[in-house]
Amino acid sequence: MLRRHSEYLILLAVLTTMVLLFGLLRDSFFSAATLGSVANRIPALALVATGMTLVMITGGIDLSVGSLVGFCGAAVGVAMADWHWGLALALVGSMLLGGLVGSTTGAVSVKLGLPSFIVSLGMLEIARGLAFLSTNSQTKYIGTSIEALGAPIGGWVLSPAFFISVVVVIAGQILLSHTALGRHWIAIGANREAALISGVPVDRPRILAHGLLGALTGLAAVFNCSRLGSADPNAGVGFELSAIAAVVVGGTSLMGGRGSVVKSFFGVLIIATLEAGLVQIGASEPMKRVITGAVIIAAVLADTWRRK
Amino acid sequence: MMTPTRLLFATALLSLFVGCGKSDKPATDKPRVALVMKSLANEFFQTMAEGAKKHQAQHAAEYELVVNGIKNETDLAEQVGLVEQMVAQGVQAIVIAPADSKALIPALKRAQAAGVLIINIDNKLDPDTLSQAGLTAPFVGPDNRAGAKAVGEVLAKQLKAGDEVAILEGVTTAFNSQQRRAGFEDAMNAAGMKIVTVQSGQWEMEKANGVAAGILAANPNVKALLCANDNMAIGAAAAVQAAGKTGQVKIVGFDNIAALKPLIAEGRVLATADQHGDLLAVFGIEAALKVLKDKATPADQQTPVDVVVE
Incomplete structure (x- = not known):
């Protein structure tokens, strides 16, 4: 029990240090406006990081999520701006589309025995191409019909999107640590042969994890569009790296078999705080990249030391 | 919405056939102009390319047009490859929106040495590097x-x-x-x-x-x-x-x-x-045609930029 708590303590310490440091460098960092801008960055990343954690625990990975944010967002843009769909229908459609793409990546990888790294790399190109094709490469302006989802409730800092993402994180953790499916994912990631011999199904749970990640990415795309009131087919370039960074910072193993959704959420908080803080202290673009990279490595190092 | 998507597929298919066809060699002595763009997935360059295609359709008797774009705006190697392919195809002029203001200059210099007229649009080539390389490429575009x-x-x-x-x-x-x-x-x-x-x-x-x-x-x-x-x-x-x-x-x-x-x-x-994106490539093409036709000396040319308010 103590061991489990110490894992959170490390992450909390990293987060607190960052907040204090940014607060020291810039008075305005401790403000509702900062909290709001960080809270706005969190939902999409938290959803994708939750799904990515599940996929990575099974020993897989999905590099196509950034492109899928672009493609699902493009579909939402076309559906709402050109076809005049309502928000609820577009949201469900986006999740189904994302789930379909994610399951396809998973099924091709699992059934044909190809590494998910390679299959999702291919899907990264396909989804981005489809995003451009479906929008004719144009940004779609959706307007107020989608903005409520990302706007603060009652004018205060937190949006419906934020609360939905927190619920998803909690549900993801329960699924992982309190259900048979979750135990199967961990068993598959830890040792697939052993899992197979002991009668654990190894194919369907893996495809399901990819499908879930896809559906959550579809929801993340809707949140993204709602925050901007528009759909940009270029959205989400490099997003897969932020998501993977958040998951890895949270201590999930790239080799599979070990990880936690809640800790990935801490990873998301660290990445989002870092982004907001670096803007506020006015760091230049090259410095932002250098510092972000260094923080990711430092956070993973801290986790590794604690484990030893 | 179906129609533009279909149109896009049709255009893509068509350009595939045109690209693979045996009719590549100029049937007449119409000049062939290559438009080399940045990413055609970007709305801005897409608009530019469509404006150029429309212009060519209206002036089909005067010139042939080959439009190419790169996948990713920062993929310089791919754009250098496109320039080389256009020279190999035997175009008379290349109108280019360079992905980098310096790195494309050597490739363009080789193209010019092969007798191809170079017109620079969109992103202005670096003047110092241009004069160092001894390349003349007039810039036709907005300030x-x-x-x-x-x-x-x-x-x-x-x-x-x-x-x-x-x-x-x-x-x-x-x-x-x-x-x-x-x-x-x-x-x-x-x-x-x-x-x-x-x-x-x-x-x-x-x-x-x-x-x-x-x-x-x-x-x-x-x-x-x-x-x-x-x-x-x-x-x-x-x-x-x-x-x-x-x-x-x-x-x-x-x-x-x-x-x-x-x-x-x-x-x-x-x-x-x-900055009239749909006309930016057209301005460049018109400048190229004028130089080819009148054997005029190429010169920089400024195109209009208007402020839009409500």
Whole structure:
């Protein structure tokens, strides 16, 4: 029990240090406006990081999520701006589309025995191409019909999107640590042969994890569009790296078999705080990249030391 | 919506056939002009390419057109490859929007040595490197700095001297971004505004949204955000709204893309610059045809930039 708590303590310490440091460098960092801008960055990343954690625990990975944010967002843009769909229908459609793409990546990888790294790399190109094709490469302006989802409730800092993402994180953790499916994912990631011999199904749970990640990415795309009131087919370039960074910072193993959704959420908080803080202290673009990279490595190092 | 998608597929298929066909060799002595673009997945270059295709369809008797674009705006090697292929295809002129203002020059120099006329559009090739390489490539295009300055002046009329403003630039290495930033700075400094920060939104809506939110939090007195393109202006407008400061923080953009029009109509964005994207490639092609026809000496040519307000 103590061991489990110490894992959170490390992450909390990293987060607190960052907040204090940014607060020291810039008075305005401790403000509702900062909290709001960080809270706005969190939902999409938290959803994708939750799904990515599940996929990575099974020993897989999905590099196509950034492109899928672009493609699902493009579909939402076309559906709402050109076809005049309502928000609820577009949201469900986006999740189904994302789930379909994610399951396809998973099924091709699992059934044909190809590494998910390679299959999702291919899907990264396909989804981005489809995003451009479906929008004719144009940004779609959706307007107020989608903005409520990302706007603060009652004018205060937190949006419906934020609360939905927190619920998803909690549900993801329960699924992982309190259900048979979750135990199967961990068993598959830890040792697939052993899992197979002991009668654990190894194919369907893996495809399901990819499908879930896809559906959550579809929801993340809707949140993204709602925050901007528009759909940009270029959205989400490099997003897969932020998501993977958040998951890895949270201590999930790239080799599979070990990880936690809640800790990935801490990873998301660290990445989002870092982004907001670096803007506020006015760091230049090259410095932002250098510092972000260094923080990711430092956070993973801290986790590794604690484990030893 | 079905129709444009179908049209796009049809165009893509058609261009495949044309590309693979045996009829590549010029049947007549019409000049062949190659348009080498940046990413055709980008709305701005897509508009440019479509304008060029329309122009060619209207002047089909005068010239043939080959349009090429690269996949990723920063993939220089791919664009160098395109230039080489166009030379191998035997075009008379290359109208190019270079992905980099220096790195394309050696490839263009080889093309010129092979007798191909080079016209530079969109992103201006670096003058020093050009003269070092001994390449003449006239620039036909808008003055981004003057355009940004004009937009900045419209904004300055809505502010008072000493007001705090912030600039969102594009990719810092891009010449266009540097010019627009300089134009914004010219206008703001002339009007006595205080530029509190200049940060990059990487030309992207979502990145700009995050950066703008940070700027607003860090500088509560900021009265305006000057964005080097419209995608970033849309992202900034969303950040201003999220901060509950719609109307208090003015926003300007650059490019006049379709998605910005509703924001200008609603008053959430004050102004943008229209450099007539659909005609930018056409201006370059016309300049190339004129040089080929009259054997004239190529010269730089400035194309119009207009400020768009509600």
